[in-house]
Amino acid sequence: MTASTRCPAPTLATGAEVCGFRILRVEQLPEIRITAYESEHEKTGAKVIHLHCDDRENLYSIGFRTPPADSTGVPHILEHSVLAGSDRYPLKDVFNELLRGTLQTFINAFTYPDKTIYPVASQVKADFFNLARVYTDLVLRPRLLKETFSQEGHHLEFSNPEDTSSELTISGIVYNEMKGAYSSPDALMYKIIQENLYPDTPYSFDSGGNPDEIPLLTYEQFKAFHRAYYSPTNARFFLYGDIPTADHLAFLAEMLAGFDRVEVDSTVKSQARWQKPSSIHDAYPIGREDKTTEKTAVNVSWLTAENTDYATAVLLQITSGMLVGSAAGPLRKALIDSGLGEDLSPVTGVERDLKQIAFTVGLRGTDPDKASLIEALIIDTLKNLTESGFDRDLIEGTLHQVEFHGKEIIRSTYPYGIVLMGRSYHTWLYDGDPLEGLNFPRIIEEIRKKWKARPDLFQEIVRKWFVDNPHRLLSVMEPSKTCQAEQEAAFKKKMSRLKASLSGPELENIRKDASALKKFQAEPEIPGAAAILPKLSISNITREIETVPTAKAAIENVPAMIHDIFTNGIAYLDLAFDVSDMPEDLQPYLPLLGKLITNMGAAGFNYEEMAKRIVLKTGGVGYHLSAGMAVDGKKNWQKMIFRIKALHRNIRDAVNIISDILVAGDMSNETRMRDLIAERKNSLHASVVPSGHAFARRTAASSLSLPAYRDEQWHGRSQLKFVNRIADQFNEIKGELLDKLTLLQSMVIRKERLSINVTADSEGISLLLESAADLVRRLSGNGGIGNPSIPALTPIHTGISIPAQVSYVAKVLSAPAYADPLSVPLFVLSRQLSSGYLYKHIRVQGGAYGGMSQYDPMSGTFALLSYRDPSIVNTLNVYREAMDFISRNKTSGEELEKTIIGTIGSLDKPMDPSSRGYIAMIRDFTGLTDEDRLKFRNSILDMTPELLLEAASRYFTSAADSAVVSVYASQENLQKANESLEPKLNVETLT
């Protein structure tokens, strides 16, 4: 991560010609420590942006405008297929080779409604250019084999592959991926709004592919789409990091040699504006046992300004933040307080990734007959705001949020370069200025000036773009118990009709093609082909580990860890309370305590006033529940962790806010309590289908260790069932609930349970330490920590029925903790299985979107998982065969070297400053020292095929007995699986 506060000196001048590129512009952005270069390749017209800074995690990405003309998903299927191989790299799956055998810190591809982007990142220069070289060749010169199209897109096959009298069906990775997406209510809602708000543009089609239309795509159309849109002329290269611009341009010149200008009209046309509002009704699937009342979502959306009108775009974003961004937002509050629905619709907010910006707001957990009331309430509230204006603190608070988030160095699952790339594309893709949206501090300054000159600035945005804007869509998404069964029945009918229309020889051809595809997938790569890929050797990898600066101290006798790290003027405070001895019957209430206490009133302020204080003075208040096994596997730790972050100037206020919440948090407002419980219930519910594999893993793992049990109880299906029950019985139990939560609060928030973690630079640290001491003095203490509560663990193989067209299959085994000699080989084996056997048999041959393995020494579990999977029984067979295979076959030296490099790459993923401080705290709870980590890393680097085989055969032979299976799938698919499974799954409904 970057540590300086100045931008690099320019190394090229505007107008210069470098390696066939003309430098169009050089701009220094000191506020974000970047020097930006915009250039164009003279021969092909390829456009290039380089953001030069001192971040060593360099990012390389190629993007194309790819507006679709139908919903066959051609951009998405291409996105998967180009990465398979090229003439220079004639493998069947180059992407997987790069994924497993390089030090990439990020490698992926994204299909958007109007663009396709291929980003790679690495912290090692040689590795970075290896990756960029291969990616560019794949994208510009892919082989696009017929087999790849069939595998990634769609193909016909028989349910019993060799038997032409068995059922005819369709498979394909994108096909199954999209079936999963079409089972998620949130994804469907988003899609319906987009398609109907922009009916005369490419946005009326699904670039990802509608499962009903994917099978219509032909191989010729697929290749033609590549020819038309994947030319350097239609390409945008976005580069970021500390490698000098001239190096990039020299590299790109080599990559673009031999290409000419190919003109294609890829411009995305704007939607013509409506003269009057419109509406749409649609349905999403729910389980047969679910109730249908209070399950509808009602949204109102507007088509607003062009993305290239940057000034308006930012004002819209800020206005949206004021309206609905916090509990103090007047539109959010009006909707929640109305009681017309349970909580805000998850698609609420501004959508910037389209040519014209959309704003959506609505409620879920409502009924269709309330749609017009909700619409009227939204419009009336906005109208009133145009007259009354916004609360001044709310405006200040929202501007503070933008300032904070523009300043914070974030490296979550994406490199920071990806965040900047996204901001750049909002304008660049539509031929606007690519640098306009980058300099957040300056943008906020300008908005403050405008607001000063025109106090009604934000009211006018509301008037112009919402109240007086007739391009408005009312969308109503109703639950349906039958739509999925109907879809499946219609599909079956279509397939049997298709089958009846085919002659014997035609059916035989389908069998032959499918069998040829399976054979192609099963064949090993051409000998020596993988050796063509540029790669690093293990000897190039450092044997050192990266450590987090840590000092130990005590604040008013409370143990504290202090991490002096460059955080760009932001300070982070974690307050971790030991919850290991909380009584068993109160454990499931802990997540509710976190949710409620951080979102309600405190110290005489009501919840709205607290929300305003939080947006004005902090970058957010959060809580997290976490449990883990100590390094030696003998003890466990369980913590409730509160976190607050703030700019230096606000540290004192921010710590005061969290003190008020913890010490004087007041949960007695019943209405607010009910609303927050509904919000938690709905968000847990909505996360089941998109992360079905995580839910299945938790369910299966919960009987294997205490940390895994707690994880499931706090974040899994048990928690969902628990919150559901609380929400259903709220009126009867609210008094008792408040008593329990208040009791829990008084038990948890105690001085002797606390440990403090501080992450900031030296100025921030001294400010935080002062304030934290005040906080500790406010906490009550006396009494120690009791014996841990230990629940009974009973392993059961379960099938959980969910309304989804695809399945999620988990098999979890008990595994040792960190210090065990098996932990290193298991860590390597889980990588090896993920990118090897499971990838090949579950994804490539099985057609599932994903197949993977995870070893977690902190919960003592080893998991085999599938994601958006068309099968259950076959996948469980693959798991058994995988364990058997890896216990009997020695990995080749070449394979192992790749796995080792990939494993080290996964350990070396860069972290942002706040995560570095956080992980140091978690390591401390676990008892994991830097010496342990160094030993762990070096044991990975020294792994041999013999050691790996010995460990696999030892572990899988004995651990297989502990394996627990959990499958999340539709009732029908679970029943069908149970016909042949032994032991059978105990089938239950989700809630």
Ligand SMILES: [Zn+2]
């Ligand atoms: Zn995909």
